[in-house]
Amino acid sequence: MGEIEVSAVIPVFNDRTALEMALPRSLSVLEQIAPVFELIIAEDGSTDGTAEFVRGKAAADPRIRLLHSDERLGRGRALTRAFAEAKGGIVCYYDVDLATDLSHLGELIGAIRGGSDIATGSRLLPSSDVTRTGEREVASRVYNALVRVILGSRVHDHQCGFKAFNRARILPLLPSVRATHWFWDTEVLVRGQRAGFRVTEFPVVWRTGRTTTVRLKDIFEMGGAILALRWQLHGPKG
Numbered sequence: 242m243g244e245i246e247v248s249a250v251i252p253v254f255n256d257r258t259a260l261e262m263a264l265p266r267s268l269s270v271l272e273q274i275a276p277v278f279e280l281i282i283a284e285d286g287s288t289d290g291t292a293e294f295v296r297g298k299a300a301a302d303p304r305i306r307l308l309h310s311d312e313r314l315g316r317g318r319a320l321t322r323a324f325a326e327a328k329g330g331i332v333c334y335y336d337v338d339l340a341t342d343l344s345h346l347g348e349l350i351g352a353i354r355g356g357s358d359i360a361t362g363s364r365l366l367p368s369s370d371v372t373r374t375g376e377r378e379v380a381s382r383v384y385n386a387l388v389r390v391i392l393g394s395r396v397h398d399h400q401c402g403f404k405a406f407n408r409a410r411i412l413p414l415l416p417s418v419r420a421t422h423w424f425w426d427t428e429v430l431v432r433g434q435r436a437g438f439r440v441t442e443f444p445v446v447w448r449t450g451r452t453t454t455v456r457l458k459d460i461f462e463m464g465g466a467i468l469a470l471r472w473q474l475h476g477p478k479g
Contacts, residue, residue: 247275247350248329248408251282251337252319255289259337264298264305270343274350281306283323286313317425321415324408333360333405341403342446349405349443358410358438359430361396362403362445369398369444377449384463391467392431392474396442399427403445410438419473424466431470 249271251263260282271278282295284307292309299305308323324332331353335341341362352360364371365385371378381400388394404426411429414436420428434440 243277245277245279245328246330247271247278248323248327248332249278249280249346250320250323250327250332250334251280252285252316252323252334253282253287253291253337254285254313254316255287255291256337257287257289257291257294259339260291260294263337263339264295266339266343268302268304270346274347279304279306279328281308281323281327283319284309285316285319286310315421315425316423317418317421317428320425321418324406324411324415327408330408331405332408332411334402335404336402340447340449341401342448345403345443345445349403352441352443353405353407355441356439357441358407359433360405360441360443361398361430362401362447363396363398363442364401364445364447365398366442366444370446372447373449387464387467388427388431391471392427394427394431394434396430396434396440398442399430401445401447402426404429414438420466420470424463424470427463427466428470431474435474 249267253260267280271280284292284295292307295307299307308326310319320334331350333349345362349360349362363369365382385397385399388399414432417432418425418428
């Protein structure tokens with residue numbers, strides 16, 4: 242195996258069933274994009290046998306790596322840990338339910354190859370092809386509008402779980418990211434823009450995953466997270 246160019250990360254928590262489809266599909270697509278890659282499963286304290294399942298697959302295919310945590314880190318911290326331990330110059334991640342069509346993975350990685358520091362799929366651009374409930378669509382548009390207005394972001398969709406980074410550029414930024422779970426995606430994009438990173442956003446085909454859930458509690462927590470990040474960035478006079 243030569244030098245690894247791409248490290249793809251799938252964060253998982255009790256997702257063994259979804260991984261049974263995501264693992265072979267990921268390997269097939271990555272083989273077409275990067276001659277040398279690794280597929281990291283960032284397993285976050287699962288209790289359904291996910292770690293054992295991945296461990297068996299990794300034993301048969303050295304391109305698969307298991308990063309196991311005995312304790313729940315939260316999605317954000319699991320991704321931060323995976324990026325720190327990745328070997329590729331390009332790191333990317335996507336959700337295990339493959340809600341974003343993996344046909345876009347080449348475009349995602351290609352944006353970093355082309356000089357972007359961050360690339361992200363978007364469900365909110367005019368040519369995005371998205372299927373989800375009306376309630377989720379409204380909630381997403383309101384949330385992202387608030388991020389743009391309150392935090393000054395130029396990105397349209399902050400929470401699409403389909404992003405790639407120039408690893409050398411993103412690693413020094415990650416210690417400043419305080420979010421440990423879902424808000425991590427937004428905070429990385431906001432802090433990256435403030436640091437002058439070149440960000441590419443492109444439309445994707447996206448379908449609601451079987452395990453995707455949004456609770457009222459999540460909406461309130463993320464609204465509070467927006468205000469907390471504004472305070473961190475600007476202080477009381479921001």
